[in-house]
Amino acid sequence: MTSATPSPLPTRRVDLLARLAQPVQYDLAVIGGGATGLGVAVDAAARGFSVVLIDSHDFAKGTSSRATKLVHGGVRYLAQGNIALVREALHERTTLLHNAPHLAQPLPFVMPSYRFWETPFYGIGLKMYDALAGKAGLGATEFLGKESTLKCLPTARAEGLKGGVKYWDGQFDDARLALALARTAASLGALVVNYCPATALVHDNGKVAGFVCRDAVGGQEFTVRAHAVVNATGVWVDGLRQMDGEATGRPVTAMVAPSQGVHIVVDREFLPSDHALMVPKTADGRVLFAVPWLGKLILGTTDSPRQDVVREPLPFAEEVRFILEESARYLSRAPGVQDIRSIWVGLRPLVKPQDDDGDNTKSLSREHTVLASRSGLVTVTGGKWTTYRAMAEDVLQKCFTSGLLPEKPAGVTNSLSVVGAPQGKVTHRISDAQGMHSYGSDAPFVQALAGQSSELGGGLTEAMVRFAARYEYACTVEDVLARRSRMLFLDARKAIELAPAVAAILQDELGTDPALQDFLALAPQYLHVPA
Template sequence: MRRRKALEALAERRWDLLVIGGGITGLGVAVEAARRGLSAAVIEACDFAAGTSSRSTKLIHGGFRYLKEREFRLVRESVAERMALMRQYPHLVRPAWFLFPVYRGDPDPLWLLRLGLWLYDRFAGPALGPYRHRRLSAEEALREEPWLAPAELLGAAMYVDAVTDDARLVMAVLREAAAAGVVAVNYSAAVGFLREASGRIVGVVARDRAAEAGAPASGGSGEAGAEASDAGKKAGPAAAGRRERGGGPSNGAADRSDGAPRIEIWARTVLNAAGPWADAVRRLDDPAAAPLLFLTKGVHVVVPRRRLPLRQAVVLRGPDRRLMFAVPRDDFVYAGTTDTPYAGDLVRPRAEAEEVTYILRALRQTFPEAGVGPDDVVATWAGIRPLVAPSGSVADPSAVSRDYQLFAAPSGLVTVGGGKLTAFRAMARHIVDALFPTTRRKKALSGGEAPDFAVEGGAPGAAFARRAALAIGEGRAASGGGGPGGAGERVPAAGAFGPEDRIEAFAPDGREPADETEGWAAWRARLLFCFSPEEAEAILEDAAREAAAEAGGAVGAAFSFRARVLRAVARAAVREQARTLEDVLFRRYPEALFSPDNGLGVAEAVNDALAEALGLTPEAARRSMDGFRAAVRAMHAWRKEGGEGPG
């Protein structure tokens, strides 16, 4: 649905459910509601997944560490959802081996690790098949991962979880939402509420921010509620357009009396799923609303895989013994995350020098021979966790529950806080059950049961076994060398993303592929990390058409393989409501995070293709380019803070 028609559709009816927030939670709830026969709409203040939903550790996992916090229900539910998501989104949720080393002095001894993994596997049930955890001696662990620090290593275990591209997962759910009849519009911020005479909320006043998209001010990304946050800080929520209306919907015409397009969207139920901005949205309803959330920041760093050639994901500990991950992805390894209280800018969170230093020290502590340092960091990202605030003071942010809760205001506004990416479908079922109890499924869950998952395509075990056989099957050869000073022998691979035998798209020095066949083959493999086979082929066909036109003289500039493909990605991204270069190269395909130059080398060519597809004015195209450059600069701003070197 075209954006203009979608905006008109928002105002043409009274919706059963209107969701504020276009992240994984909000879109997941809308899909679940639509599948139960309810009419649902979603508005998002920035781009879909621009906040927490694209800034996670990019794992679909049960949350093994939460067993220590005795959150057994959360872990059981997450493990069940992990199995279901691997079946429903096989191109996006891929099983991967994780190696968990234990050193002398670690807070969790080997016996406790093995007990926890036994329980973890039990939660997965028979669907896990032969891919249950394995115990390793210290010698076996070093054979599996030669870059591990050998000193004081007591042993290890290997277990299977899953990796994903979190932003692309949101886009997949967005497509499901559209297919189910949900109307979802990004760059549409909630700035006030519609009310009955009694004060009950019966809708939202939304501001269309599309004209602002691409401005540097929005370059740092923000999810639903960024506009609300600004309103609360500047003029107070009462000035944001609160209106009292009774009866049914008005004609819904956009209000442009102050020069800014506003739309009235009527709904029987309004859900606030704005993530870190949920409290700001609540203050639009009640300026005196006490905070519900406890926000923490998680930072990740990206380094070239040639500097840290891991064979599988590795669990590592920070200098303070906090658990983190180092995860291979294509030609890179990303590591994180930190977990610190946060009260800063929600729209543009970024890594700070001390946070990057913390992660680098953890990498050097676990992989000392690699010697990874600040100069090796090619990208960073930071996300804000909207956790439900616990009672009392918080000594350890990592101990705060990741579970989700619903909060109903006297006005009828319902807010969701907390939650995990992995459990978004289970959250959606529970939320729709609570909001619309008459639509509950007949099959109720018993107290300790994992949620039922209704996904087409056979039993979970069969689907998982098929996927696992491709991704982590025994006997598959890995690319890459051996350990420090090793001979580079080929070993069974346990890595996560994509075919191990693919052709590299670019040599380490950045030169172009030797011939066109090499280029297309390489980019097909790269695209399959993020897109379904059908989507990837459509993008490559589009790029090939442009290449053919260029050869025939119809295109003025000669584009590299990389630029051709990413220009095609930009044209495809328009169908997912991408409006800026940042939308394309951070979230539709994460070239900004996983390339040596953060996508700057092709940025202008890709921005030109996006501007042409959207019909942007030269000024809007310039704002799009400037916004992307600002976002890339923000990723590297920590360098100016004097980050600590190796130590």
């Protein structure tokens, strides 16, 4: 295992923008700072390419901070017979757990059985899951009796319980992993800048040659030139594709049909266990999870079509009702609306079948799609967090086969630890309440800052906020309370309470407006339960 950097790099925005202003032609420019775009930046920089990445908002502001927090091989794909996809995801699961052990770890799941046929039926499928994982397996699948099931899930509904099946997958902290990838790319020489939206694409003789972007904080515009430009904007990829099509006079067919997933967070007392509960088939055929995470319990998720692609989607009333009602079928004490600590929604970029619109399209798996337009704009969308690294390799391969970059060998990120990955054994669990453990080997640097003994609340210290401002690209109160700390996603009321103190520290560190009022307007949405 190689280490990306032994100490944190400063992320002063004035320095980042000064680099962005330099008249440099990069090998690769990435638009989009979610899981996929950051993975591409890390892979390209690790192979020795010069790389720049921008994001219109904060890193992982969109879908990539709103996952179900699972690192998984995709049990449901076994039933569909998609063995290749499961194998790929299981391999990537192992790689991720190995390269970011402080942010991604194994987690045991239990499927409770309330019909006699469920334990053998699902158990046999999960034994196949074990077989596909092989040496990459995290633990053997076990058939459980009623007593053992209740030991793992002490608040599961005992009435009618026949037994259960225990299997292993993984969980992680998505936003902090995204941040670690941004910092890893930077440690390898890449320039990564948040709050810098692309406003136009640059074309030379009908070919994409870069983009124009604008600093959302100060308003300065920059023109960035690159041999290859990657559109990794998730559910928003069609906006850039349309921009490309208009410039080249070619029609563009929409790629993405967004779907939204709702997650509800409640206190751990509703399932006081280090095991997750998984229901493979609910009343309407969906999957239900109850996952312990950072001291709370996540209930979800839904899968509802959505026509728009807003930055802060709100849940539909029927989605909240579905999650609470299904939870009541499996928990002895069901949470109600009054028990919700936070509720958040993520948009999934589901890829539509592509008509022949002049793009050279290749679907690399049922999970993600990479295509290159005639102008050379490389677009990637779909997929899931678990396979972000494999997606990055596919994107670079598309750059090679399209003649945009000279080919260099793949596999360099297989054993590349992210920034902060500790070298010794990790003793904490992602299910534990948030604290210093998420910093990994950076913890001593955090603890050396002023305010380490000054806790603001919920495990967040003054020193953590200062570290976020100096080394983690944080510009606003939301950056700190939603993605550097996960407070907004865990307990929105507590986040509102801490916001003024966080704003004061950011003001002291950065000397710019930390957008406190914007956060105080946003945070109540995470408590919004539609009637």
